[in-house]
Amino acid sequence: MSFKTILCIVGMKVGDTDLKSAVDLCAENNAHLSVLVISLASPPPIGDYASTISDAWLEERQQDLQQLEKRTKKIKMFLNEAGISASVSSEYAEFVSVAGEIGRHARYSDLTFVGPEVLKSEVLKSKVVEGALFESGKPALIAPSGTTPTLTPKHVLLAWDSRVEAARAAREALDMLIKADDVHLTLVDPDASSAMNGPEPGADVGAYLARHGVKVFVDRLPSGGNPVADVLNQHAVDIAADLMVMGGYGHSRLRERVFGGVTKSMIDAPKFPILMAR
Incomplete structure (x- = not known):
């Protein structure tokens, strides 16, 4: 939009x-x-x-x-x-x-x-x-300190976990994704056996975005035991992202507050401008 x-x-x-x-x-x-x-x-x-x-x-x-x-x-x-x-x-x-x-x-x-x-x-x-x-x-x-927030990004990392929050974030950012030079749909440790992801994680949402004219690449990354937030941040560096798009609080706020989570980590120490939706 x-x-x-x-x-x-x-x-x-x-x-x-x-x-x-x-x-x-x-x-x-x-x-x-x-x-x-x-x-x-x-x-x-x-x-x-x-x-x-x-x-x-x-x-x-x-x-x-x-x-x-x-x-x-x-x-x-x-x-x-x-x-x-x-x-x-x-x-x-x-x-x-x-x-x-x-x-x-x-x-x-x-x-x-x-x-x-x-x-x-x-x-x-x-x-x-x-x-x-x-x-x-x-x-x-x-938008953390030292970054330049933009709504016309060239290189976007779209964090995907097949949850409703991620779908809403992608929809809110769709106009930006269409205009971007490249969009890296990024999944960390995707479970191919999951009913949410399907046998080829990221393929369904990748096809959806491509039909809208998004120049999308599906990146499936192993965490190697590292926090998901760290993996996403490093990948954003690797692709020279100027915006990250992600869903916020896939778990309850109480669970994130007590146990931590990707959303909490990103908000507590953001490295890039993040468009977040829930």
Whole structure:
């Protein structure tokens, strides 16, 4: 699909690197930039001392709201000079509801941009990824520091495991895949006996993509006992990929949080821009 509205989340204690990258991304694709400025509210005081510190808590919230308004105005001024179509909104969100607020805004965008400023803030990163992937039904573009995010990639690694999430990611990225010079459909330790993969893993989805005009190559890789995320990252280096496309959270969030998983590894330490969908 084409990406005509891109959402960028901006926190209170981060820089403007993400914002500038999102502006460049929108300029490159003639897209509208929707900016959401998020301030996380401090939880209300509880316990024996709640009554004595409630005034200080209320004062802190008032200061937070003033800072949020100031930051929002500054961003509006920056975007007015950027020469692109853009809009700005703000949310003073409670911690338990911030992912839902992000998801609500993401539903009216084609893509949520997750840049290096968000990625280095553990709290903000977890809430932005949760809101974008679990609350919106739309994909996210994760762009780590030192990379150049693009929606017009030349060389793409499409990670495939035959799950619904991978199929959704491929569908969301289809327009980009069609225009790319080459797309490496990559399977790690594929099980040919699996009912999901069939006797020739990757052949079915490869044929599907080829019918759309995608210049696709099917790469079946052994892990050699290494983590799947490491194998995918190394293969991305080998093919000079400028974008990785993958499904997110094939397992439950709780299982990934406790035991780890490919999605968690990719989000915790991304090496390349990743278009992720669920």
